[in-house]
Amino acid sequence: xxxxxxxxxxxxxxxxxxxxxxxxxxxxxxxxxxxxxxxxxxxxxxxxxxxxxxxxxxxxxxxxxxxxxxxxxxxxxxxxxxxxxxxxxxxxxxxxxxxxxxxxxxxxxxxxxxxxxxxxxxxxxxxxxxxxxxxxxxxxxxxxxxxxxxxxxxxxxxxxxxxxxxxxxxxxxxxxxxxxxxxxxxxxxxxxxxxxxxxxxxxxxxxxxxxxxxxxxxxxxxxxxxxxxxxxxxxxxxxxxxxxxxxxxxxxxxxxxxxxxxxxxxxxxxxxxxxxxxxxxxxxxxxxxxxxxxxxxxxxxxxxxxxxxxxxxxxxxxxxxxxxxxxxxxxxxxxxxxxxxxxxxxxxxxxxxxxxxxxxxxxxxxxxxxxxxxxxxxxxxxxxxxxxxxxxxxxxxxxxxxxxxxxxxxxxxxxxxxxxxxxxxxxxxxxxxx
Amino acid sequence: xxxxxxxxxxxxxxxxxxxxxxxxxxxxxxxxxxxxxxxxxxxxxxxxxxxxxxxxxxxxxxxxxxxxxxxxxxxxxxxxxxxxxxxxxxxxxxxxxxxxxxxxxxxxxxxxxxxxxxxxxxxxxxxxxxxxxxxxxxxxxxxxxxxxxxxxxxxxxxxxxxxxxxxxxxxxxxxxxxxxxxxxxxxxxxxxxxxxxxxxxxxxxxxxxxxxxxxxxxxxxxxxxxxxxxxxxxxxxxxxxxxxxxxxxxxxxxxxxxxxxxxxxxxxxxxxxxxxxxxxxxxxxxxxxxxxxxxxxxxxxxxxxxxxxxxxxxxxxxxxxxxxxxxxxxxxxxxxxxxxxxxxxxxxxxxxxxxxxxxxxxxxxxxxxxxxxxxxxxxxxxxxxxxxxxxxxxxxxxxxxxxxxxxxxxxxxxxxxxxxxxxxxxxxxxxxx
Numbered sequence: 001x002x003x004x005x006x007x008x009x010x011x012x013x014x015x016x017x018x019x020x021x022x023x024x025x026x027x028x029x030x031x032x033x034x035x036x037x038x039x040x041x042x043x044x045x046x047x048x049x050x051x052x053x054x055x056x057x058x059x060x061x062x063x064x065x066x067x068x069x070x071x072x073x074x075x076x077x078x079x080x081x082x083x084x085x086x087x088x089x090x091x092x093x094x095x096x097x098x099x100x101x102x103x104x105x106x107x108x109x110x111x112x113x114x115x116x117x118x119x120x121x122x123x124x125x126x127x128x129x130x131x132x133x134x135x136x137x138x139x140x141x142x143x144x145x146x147x148x149x150x151x152x153x154x155x156x157x158x159x160x161x162x163x164x165x166x167x168x169x170x171x172x173x174x175x176x177x178x179x180x181x182x183x184x185x186x187x188x189x190x191x192x193x194x195x196x197x198x199x200x201x202x203x204x205x206x207x208x209x210x211x212x213x214x215x216x217x218x219x220x221x222x223x224x225x226x227x228x229x230x231x232x233x234x235x236x237x238x239x240x241x242x243x244x245x246x247x248x249x250x251x252x253x254x255x256x257x258x259x260x261x262x263x264x265x266x267x268x269x270x271x272x273x274x275x276x277x278x279x280x281x282x283x284x285x286x287x288x289x290x291x292x293x294x295x296x297x298x299x300x301x302x303x304x305x306x307x308x309x310x311x312x313x314x315x316x317x318x319x320x321x322x323x324x325x326x327x328x329x330x331x332x333x334x335x336x337x338x339x340x341x342x343x344x345x346x347x348x349x350x351x352x353x354x355x356x357x358x359x360x361x362x363x364x365x366x367x368x369x370x371x372x373x374x375x376x377x378x379x380x381x382x383x384x385x386x387x388x389x390x391x392x393x394x395x396x397x398x399x400x401x402x403x404x405x406x407x408x409x410x411x412x413x414x415x416x417x418x419x420x421x422x423x424x425x426x427x428x429x430x431x432x433x434x
Numbered sequence: 435x436x437x438x439x440x441x442x443x444x445x446x447x448x449x450x451x452x453x454x455x456x457x458x459x460x461x462x463x464x465x466x467x468x469x470x471x472x473x474x475x476x477x478x479x480x481x482x483x484x485x486x487x488x489x490x491x492x493x494x495x496x497x498x499x500x501x502x503x504x505x506x507x508x509x510x511x512x513x514x515x516x517x518x519x520x521x522x523x524x525x526x527x528x529x530x531x532x533x534x535x536x537x538x539x540x541x542x543x544x545x546x547x548x549x550x551x552x553x554x555x556x557x558x559x560x561x562x563x564x565x566x567x568x569x570x571x572x573x574x575x576x577x578x579x580x581x582x583x584x585x586x587x588x589x590x591x592x593x594x595x596x597x598x599x600x601x602x603x604x605x606x607x608x609x610x611x612x613x614x615x616x617x618x619x620x621x622x623x624x625x626x627x628x629x630x631x632x633x634x635x636x637x638x639x640x641x642x643x644x645x646x647x648x649x650x651x652x653x654x655x656x657x658x659x660x661x662x663x664x665x666x667x668x669x670x671x672x673x674x675x676x677x678x679x680x681x682x683x684x685x686x687x688x689x690x691x692x693x694x695x696x697x698x699x700x701x702x703x704x705x706x707x708x709x710x711x712x713x714x715x716x717x718x719x720x721x722x723x724x725x726x727x728x729x730x731x732x733x734x735x736x737x738x739x740x741x742x743x744x745x746x747x748x749x750x751x752x753x754x755x756x757x758x759x760x761x762x763x764x765x766x767x768x769x770x771x772x773x774x775x776x777x778x779x780x781x782x783x784x785x786x787x788x789x790x791x792x793x794x795x796x797x798x799x800x801x802x803x804x805x806x807x808x809x810x811x812x813x814x815x816x817x818x819x820x821x822x823x824x825x826x827x828x829x830x831x832x833x834x835x836x837x838x839x840x841x842x843x844x845x846x847x848x849x850x851x852x853x854x855x856x857x858x859x860x861x862x863x864x865x866x867x
Binding site for chain 1: 826
């Protein structure tokens, strides 16, 4: 994995992207030095198609598939443009891939998928999964997901990921064969750990709290923004009525007619301009959504830490209790309550032989316990180390990406204002000729 | 220096002011004294309030009345303002009065400055008097008596302010009108103390004579007009169409204001959300706070813009919507006068008795009709010109304010961008253009 020292930027294979979209993707895929996969291949989600087929319960269903194209980087830079390798994948396969990555790399902040169902919609936006605009935005989101994984220092070298991109058939089976599902932590186990852990690393506790706040505030922002977009749409569209009335009015006026008529055209243009404006803003919303979902991934890492820490604590606690029991048995003093102790009080002391046997058992258990604690301690430390590295990486990426998003939002507002100035100046000229 | 035509005079020896040329036929005899004389008019011709249909004045001299001059702007010699609303409480009622200040150089006024207080009823009275005296002239509409929609009580601050502005415009339109501005009623309205005005009001034509006029009008209306000249039919068609268009525009603009207000409500929550977010962040705290600030500033500008629409465009559209009612009434009255004439013509042809009186009546009716038609035609031209000017400037003004609004918001976001650029670490990946 040679580090060429220059930053690679994911090349987007789909030429149908609008300039703002490629800009969006460029900004979102700041590639780390040392990542391997993206240096070797170009990845894109080029198309989306509707399919119908029989599902697991033998019922007809319609679903969308996405075309993943890959092409070796060298080929493109040589000037020849070979046909890229490609295969089709459904959203559910992306989900499977991600779940696999979540279980296999619990210390990584795993990039999120675009939303399963459209949320934070305003009235003109469709909540229908089959709506072409939704499908298009999802295509962009899926591509973004792949590029993020491909540029992640740990995830990009995963074999399952590689075969996801390159092997159409049998990939699902391969994933299941890894047995990752068995390794997944149960929700209950995780929740239990969260409540009972005594000494989680402070940084992780803070990170989890941050993840909560980030999710809450971005949700709120997306909601408010969607409502404002809805209203703005109304404001612009009502101006279209001016166009109609001016036109009708101009028909009954002799001298004012021309000015009115042309002003009316500008009002129509103004009303129409809101569609593009809001479409662009939707890209901004998508950027925010990505980090809304990233917050979840961040919290998952923190929860995993709590779990490993809790398991360490449990093992340590268990060891301590066993040691205490041994001490009591050896010295004959009973400090801890035990059923054995009670029964021996009631039914008489045990024989020396019995005590001997018990001590021996305890010794073995203590030995095993110490091994376990060592093991878990190492696990915990290892996890904290790796996870914190990735969290730091994530923080940097987040700060960069969101700052870019805010800048692009400002650029959008500026563009909207410029359009407004132009239209109203034109209208003013027409009005003055009334 | 006899036979020397001099421009109109002013009582206090200030610079002279040009006079409308309809009085240019009259030559003044002046002293050689620099103190110019008080200008004396032939009141039978120019004082509309003392005119009544029974006067034997030739149509020719009357037609001269209605050459409305273009340079009225330069010759503005009367300035009226309506301000300072005050509430008055009596045992019977509560009402608002407005201060009416008049500054004028006209000689028929005893002084150059007047300040009186008037209530809405007084304005209504003035309007009624002007319409009575000039049935086929177009009087600018008054603000409505009481707007029911969304109004809790009529002493709401916004309502009073809107009404005050409309009353101000009303008086200024009267002052700018070549005929109305020399009305005696107008003068009394501007200058009389409250008590004087009340007693003057009681003087007008009595109830019975007013009833008589109304009866005649109804009778005429029932008869209907037979041979309406084409130009008045065209006028009526225009008024119908114009009325629809202007009321549509009024509605559209009100809808825009409503939508803007709702947009503003939502936008007001964006800034605080960005600010809230900035509290959880470190690197991002600055840019997020800046964005919050930008959004808040844009909110203020939007608020300003909504207020402008409300205060400037909507009242004008609304007034011209009300105008169409006036225009329809004026056309109706003209029709009635013609119907009356036609009826009298018929009567003369059929009846045998009283031919002399009937012929007299007929002549008067004919004069009245001709006078009414000419008055209407001239005032129609004047009104159309006014309408064009008013609406054009209202729309130009609105467009300008919108440009201004976008320019201010543009500046807000550009300064944000600028501050981000100067903070940027020279990241070459970012395209700022």
